[in-house]
Amino acid sequence: MRFLASALVIVSAAFGPVAWADELDEPEEAVDSAEIELPGGECLACHLTTDDKLGELWKADVHARAGITCVTCHGGDDTKADKDLAKRPGTKYRGALTPRQVVDSCGGCHSDAEYMKERKPLLPIDQLEKYWTSWHGKLLKEGEPKVAQCASCHHAHGIREVNDAKSPVYASNVPATCAHCHADAEYMREFGIKTNQYEQYVESVHGKALLEKNDVRGAPACNDCHGNHGAAPPSVSAITHICGACHSYNAELFLGSPLAPAFRERSLADCVACHGQHEITHTSDSWLEDEPGGACRKCHETGDEGSELALYFADSMESVHQSFDEIDGLLTEAETKGMDVTEAEDYVEAARQGLMQARTLIHAFSKPVMEEKLIEISANQAAALEAGYSALRGLQERRRGLAISTLLLLLLTIVVAIKIRMLPPTE
């Protein structure tokens, strides 16, 4: 029986989210809360009539569906319809919980391996342990009540599975959940840290990918860089690994480059020193130019080794672009004259791929590495040019052919015309 129950839990863990999402998509008004058997007894019965909207939230709560009730978290006597009796002394009623009580209460069940194994065996049980290592947890332990605790990120009621799109910790909702405090200058004032992370993030390449293109699997939300429960700013040496979780080749190249040890020695934050953190944007080849605002100018001066390499990168990119312009011109001409340029376009595509790879290879900060890629790019560009010219040569041959056949056709027409004239009149 117990086996069956846990098998069911496993099945619901695997298929639960889908089925639930379907249910939640139904108009909420259609479900009459009074008709559903929800745990909560008289507490719920009365709180359905109070203006805290608890009844509505409770319907969607994973805990309600798992049979957990108000008194589990709040104490009290849920068999009494009278408020004072329900909360009378001796019922362990503790009202709304303090932040510390929230963490102990939520964390208590969720870190209890025996308990969770019986109910949702696939759910991790490390939230409490990690929470205490986070900046939030450390400050809470010191008595600071304004930091995030479990309910600040998950809410206290209406808690949904984390992969439910309506959950406050669903990827695309995380930035707003964190911003609730971190973008509130008034709330954060006493801590003296910046409150512009959200503002910068929404404008960043990552923020746009998550919030505008809805790339919930690919693009990082706040927690992808900061952790869920271990929320803390990544240490300087961890940054490469955090960015590298998605940009693995950039990270690999950088770690193998002469810059990595130089950065470590000076406590410069790997990727972030050049790209920024919350404000990361698309890069462009103009970044490499030796001008104020250039990526290398931040730390290098004209004439030093770094600046020399930057100049080499910039000049190389410039010449690659010039060749592309030349090829574009040629292929447009051939195309407007009706020639087939697919062969040339294949080489152009290969060269463009090469250019993208070259931008990543910058992170090796090595001239020989870049040189090798540039040779490959220019070989493809040369082949594209050759194919373009040969298409145009084909055009000249076709023209010559056309002139001859036009001449032949004219001759034939004359012969036919003469023949027609010489025919005897019909009557």
Ligand code: HEC
């Ligand atoms: C007869 C109605 C009624 C019943 C029964 C009732 N409550 Fe309340 N509860 C209220 C009202 C109204 C408030 C708003 C604050 C107030 O007036 O005390 C409230 C406030 C609360 C609060 C906020 C903190 C506080 O104490 O003010 C919590 C938590 C709470 N109730 C939980 C419960 C629990 C748990 C039960 C069952 C054991 C329960 N309530 C039973 C009406 C009720």
Ligand code: HEC
């Ligand atoms: C899983 C634990 C848990 C359960 C179950 C639970 N609550 Fe709460 N409740 C909390 C926490 C935590 C807070 C404090 C919220 C905060 O500090 O952000 C809270 C706060 C409240 C408040 C204060 C107003 C508010 O919304 O914050 C009321 C009223 C309340 N709960 C009533 C209930 C009732 C009635 C039930 C049963 C239907 C219930 N709670 C079930 C954890 C729980």
Ligand code: HEC
């Ligand atoms: C700073 C915000 C934040 C705080 C504080 C927080 N969580 Fe979470 N929690 C998250 C995020 C974000 C996720 C992951 C969502 C995902 O995986 O997509 C998550 C996931 C979870 C999950 C799903 C399983 C898992 O670990 O991925 C549980 C259960 C959970 N949290 C419980 C808790 C408990 C208990 C506490 C308090 C000890 C807590 N959380 C504190 C943000 C928070």
Ligand code: HEC
């Ligand atoms: C009495 C034990 C208990 C308490 C207290 C409790 N939880 Fe849970 N929680 C559970 C169980 C059991 C589940 C699994 C429910 C299911 O899906 O069957 C769960 C599920 C969850 C989930 C959904 C995880 C997922 O994605 O499947 C989150 C998030 C969560 N709890 C957060 C909290 C927070 C935040 C608190 C405190 C406000 C809290 N829990 C208090 C037992 C508890």
Ligand code: HEC
């Ligand atoms: C309830 C409000 C609240 C919420 C929600 C919240 N935080 Fe915080 N957070 C704080 C407070 C307060 C501090 C302490 C500021 C300090 O002294 O550094 C803090 C500190 C931090 C720090 C350390 C900052 C430092 O000092 O270097 C990071 C990183 C952080 N939070 C990330 C997050 C992320 C990511 C989320 C969302 C997943 C989040 N927080 C949600 C209130 C919140």
Ligand code: HEC
């Ligand atoms: C792409 C990774 C990434 C994302 C996404 C991200 N952060 Fe950060 N965050 C960082 C890094 C890296 C640092 C700084 C580490 C350092 O310089 O020591 C940082 C620092 C912080 C700090 C400390 C104070 C400060 O500004 O230096 C807070 C608070 C913070 N982030 C909150 C957030 C919030 C809120 C979000 C979502 C809106 C978010 N972060 C998204 C990487 C990220």
Ligand code: HEC
């Ligand atoms: C969870 C995965 C993930 C993490 C972690 C991540 N990124 Fe990204 N990053 C992406 C995705 C996806 C895109 C492409 C977004 C788009 O173009 O729509 C991107 C785009 C970029 C771009 C722009 C690339 C271009 O083509 O112009 C840069 C630069 C970048 N990320 C740097 C970083 C840095 C630095 C970090 C660490 C602080 C980081 N990323 C962390 C997924 C991630």
Ligand code: HEC
């Ligand atoms: C010393 C400065 C510097 C450091 C450190 C650095 N980058 Fe870059 N990165 C650049 C420059 C310059 C470009 C622009 C190349 C271009 O567009 O021509 C770039 C381009 C990128 C791109 C877009 C091109 C591509 O590869 O798709 C990504 C993504 C990226 N960097 C990620 C990272 C990550 C991740 C790290 C850390 C492992 C990192 N960068 C470290 C300077 C740096």
Ligand code: HEC
């Ligand atoms: C955040 C500061 C910073 C930025 C930005 C930066 N560098 Fe550097 N770079 C350094 C430091 C520090 C060293 C070590 C200098 C030394 O050893 O005297 C260094 C050294 C170098 C070296 C010499 C490596 C060797 O063999 O010792 C090269 C080449 C170089 N950088 C290229 C670049 C290029 C190209 C860019 C722009 C894409 C760039 N750097 C941007 C900080 C930076």
